[in-house]
């Protein structure tokens with residue numbers, strides 16, 4: 001990277017995909033028909049799609065070339081050999097199971113480790129992780145440091161697990177009832193915040209002390225390595241891949257959605273050290289995903305993931321990736337928008353509870369901001385607050401989430417700096433009308449992962 005201050009993409013564009021900016025009037029109508037849930041909007045009606053960084057990456061010319069080399073043999077495809085080698089090299093673990101997404105890996109692993117009476121402990125369970133655990137009848141507890149929940153405190157590794165809290169939970173529930181300890185890296189649901197190597201080492205010690213299984217959910221392990229290299233003492237001279245390897249190897253098992261740092265549009269991985277556990281997982285894999293050398297994937301998918309897992313550690317790419325996210329965060333911050341700091345790797349999180357203090361949690365301030373960003377700018381994003389994590393008590397009252405956030409997730413290698421400038425500009429309109437905006441009420445919700453399909457009405 002040159003020393004120039006301009007943040008320029010370390011790639012040029014070989015293929016273009018048109019996007020269309022509609023009128024505000026049109027978008028108001030679209031949103032109403034979608035029950036004020038952006039998951040129910042057609043992508044053609046979206047200008048800048050910040051709903052997720054999952055599966056939305058632009059693939060490189062090398063990945064597209066790899067797609068043409070995909071071996072679609074049912075068993076022992078060379079594309080599988082390629083993927084298996086890349087994953088073994090990265091993780092140092094001997095058993096690699098391909099799945100169609102990260103959640104399939106979760107369903108298999110937590111289906112085996114979970115069940116009624118079991119307890120899982122994580123820095124923060126991602127929503128599909130929690131849902132897969134709770135679906136087995138087990139319980140999922142998040143252990144984040146108290147001050148990490150304050151969206152304004154500056155901590156270099158705000159995604160860390162509170163090891164002391166985890167230890168207390170193990171003592172309360174009994175080590176025989178603990179399904180696993182899961183370190184989510186970076187901590188997606190807690191602002192995409194990084195986890196330190198020190199924290200992973202301490203968790204390893206805790207697991208050794210009680211004889212417990214340590215799982216890394218490493219969907220964004222490359223982005224996390226960037227933060228370790230630049231923030232944690234002792235890692236400045238290591239490559240990003242070396243850092244990722246060191247961290248993953250501390251764990252007993254590794255789950256990854258290839259739709260994130262795999263730079264692919266589909267795919268997941270379930271990797272582990274223990275042979276007996278791998279055998280159980282393989283049996284479930286074959287019943288539900290596919291044969292052990294393709295899981296839920298085509299040969300070309302596996303080729304794309306194998307190449308993506310290599311490209312993601314490119315220093316120029318990672319630098320641009322993290323700096324571009326930071327650029328969005330810094331400019332929103334300068335406008336007075338409350339954002340989680342320090343900025344995470346894949347997304348900027350706006351604290352809608354603070355931005356819209358006149359909307360209480362049970363009227364969903366985050367969902368209100370999500371709707372406002374779509375109406376004003378054709379920007380799609382997602383609420384990470386009481387719509388996603390709220391629960392009801394026995395009287396039907398909402399037990400609100402700890403924070404009412406809105407996530408602006410940045411797809412990898414997709415939008416240019418001018419798209420990001422546009423998003424920053426739309427926030428001027430949000431600020432102008434913030435007193436006028438109102439909350440929402442839920443008119444329909446499913447029992448699990450309600451944010452995907454819930455419908456709302458504006459109050």
Ligand SMILES: *Cc1c(COP(=O)(O)O)cnc(C)c1O
Nearest residue numbers: 101102103126128188219257259
């Ligand atoms: C995306 C994600 C998952 C689930 O992966 P899918 O491929 O979407 O099924 C699990 N954990 C974390 C931290 C994630 O970000």
